[in-house]
Amino acid sequence: MGELQRTVLYDLHKEYGAKMVPFAGWDMPVQFASGVMKEHLHTRAEAGLFDVSHMAQVILRGDDAARALEALVPVDVIGLKPGRQRYAMFTTPEGGLLDDLMIANKGDHLFLVLNAARRDVDLAHLHANLSGLEVEEITGRALVALQGPKAEAVLAALNPAVRDMRFMDVADLELAGATCWVSRSGYTGEDGFEISVPNTMAPRLARALLDDPRVQPIGLGARDSLRLEAGLCLYGSDIDETTTPAEADLGWAIQKVRRPGGAREGGFPGADRILAELTDGTERRRVGLAPDGRAPMRAGTQLFADEDGAEPIGSITSGAFGPSIERPMSMGYVPAGMAKPGTRLFGDVRGKRLPVSVAELPFHPHTYKR
Amino acid sequence: MKYTEEHEWLEEADGIVTVGITAHAAEQLGDIVFVELPEAGTTVSKDDEVVVIESVKAASDILAPLDGEIVEVNDAISDDPGKVNEDPEGDAWFFKLRIEDVSVLDDLMDEAAYKAFIG
Structure with a gap:
């Protein structure tokens, strides 16, 4: 057991009465003073701020990066337009799930967000299979999520441009003096945003958001009950290397172009089994x-x-x-x-x-x- | 009021002991979402698992603090488990136990000892 890592928002969590627990090698807030139930309900009623800096952020650069990445995921990356993000999964040769992730097209590069518990596995997988690309892990940025029906109004007070984003859009926006990589997405079923912010600026942005009376800090406990109510999978619990996309009911994430008869059918690990199961069932x-x-x-x-x-x-x-x-x-x-x-x-x-x-x-x- | 190392409180009157969990225990457990109480009339021995409670985090057992007969249970907390977080040492008692010999209560912690126990 190594030392637990701390996110740059650790002190802020303590200030807000966080109960900390070890999670995937990180010391993370499981709940704050008000408790899981109230945090959950507050997120659905107003807006919750989550520290998800434990998740890995990776940039892929190089010629034809989208085409290269399609060799590892069963989703349409080439067709993903600049400024858009898509849910994806790394598959194993046996058709199982190595991890699930988000892929954003940032124009001149791809931006990936990976599960903290799978960081080592995923980075090794990327380096081993994408030797033609530059794989850069971004350790200089924190990641926070602002979720809930008031998220748009809260964030618009810092930069009205967020109102122009729709679900799964990504954009670089100035927030509280920091250049942030913003996506309109999340893990709660609510409207909301996920914000990559430079480490040095993260506490200031988090405080600016928490100063809004509509925002409360939310721990991993409520994050879990929110995602479960939203029917979203947790890697390591609901999906893992022994579950296939069709078994996990994630067929919706595999676009036509990668399916049988599609222009770029197959060509990812475990394609034979994964595509057969989409047709034949499991x-x-x-x-x-x-x-x-x-x-x-x-x-x-x-x-x-x-x-x-x-x-x-x-x-x-x-x-x-x-x-x-x-x-x-x-x-x-x-x-x-x-x-x-x-x-x-x-x-x-x-x-x-x-x-x-x-x-x-x-x-x-x-x-x-x- | 007397206390056990299992974070239960006991209050005795006329040989009937009312049992609940302490505010410290309720705080540690987090929001309670489910309580399963025993049937009134059940005879229990000390350390029998008599109540199951589930919080947002996990399931826990509540043990019978003493030998005795359960004479009443608090159905209000199985209908609304959140009451245990709101008033653990008052309205949200769990069950009432008839005991033979009230002197066994003398072996339990008093409030000062319990406060020292939980640090």
């Missing part, structure tokens, strides 16, 4: 799960087809109480034949078989500004 599928009772069904909970079934048919990969939906919620994998919303299953909670139904995702509707 044995298991990621689904939303809504327990009948109030007891949350957490990650690792075994699922059964019957109250007295002997063999589990699947398991839960994420589970928590949803503060906005005011009931527990889970995601997990079940056989494709049991993936239809409304299908009745049972989860083993402390030795008791409790009823749970397959549910539509998201649990809470997205409010992106498209």
Whole structure:
């Protein structure tokens, strides 16, 4: 165990009463003084500020960088216009998921945001497979997310140009005296922005945002319940090297041009299996799960087809109480034949078989500004 | 009021002990979202797992602090688990336990000792 890394907003977190926990090698705020439930509800009602500086920021430069990157991801990178961002995943030769990530076209380069826990794996993967490109990890910048229905108004007070951005747009904008790389995106299901800001300027920007009475700091606890209500996957829980895009219900992220019959069909690790599964289906599928009772069904909970079934048919990969939906919620994998919303299953909670139904995702509707 | 190392408080009157969790415990657990109480009439032994509570973070067991019979449970907290965070040492008690010998309470911590215990 090495020393935990601190983001440049560490002192600010302590000032706001953060309870810190180790996360992917970083000392991160899990909650602030008001607690997970209030932080969650505040984000959905007004605006929450998240420190996500633990995530890795990478720039790819070089001739035909988009084409080169397409060899590692099943998504359309060449067709991604300047000023736009897209969800993507690195795949393994077996068709599993090495990581999920964001790719932005910044005109003369590509900008990637990677999961903190997968930084080492991803950077090694990029260096090993994109030898023709310059792969630069950006360590001089922090990353914050401002999420919620008031996010646009709050940020517009610092720079009205943010109003012109729509969901998944990216732009370089001046905010509180800093040149920021801004995208209109997030991990909560709410409208909002993710902002890459130079380390030296990050505390000043964070304070400028927190000085707005509509903004509260939000920890990793509420970040998790927000993303789960929004039906979004957490790498390492809901998706990993053993889950494929089709199993994880991420087929929407694979554009036509990379699918069978498309102009740039395949050509990424695991393409044979991944593309076949998009057509033929899979044995298991990621689904939303809504327990009948109030007891949350957490990650690792075994699922059964019957109250007295002997063999589990699947398991839960994420589970928590949803503060906005005011009931527990889970995601997990079940056989494709049991993936239809409304299908009745049972989860083993402390030795008791409790009823749970397959549910539509998201649990809470997205409010992106498209 | 008496306290256990499991962060329960106990208040005795006429051989009936009201049991809840301390404000310190509620604070440490975070927002509580689920409480499963035992049936009234259940006979319990010290350290039996009698209540399950789940916070936004994790599930925890509440242990019976003493031998006895559960004579009443507080259904208001299973209907609205958030009450445990709001008033842990008042309205949000968990259950009432009839005990044979009230002298066993003497072995538990008083408020000063509990404060020292949680540092």
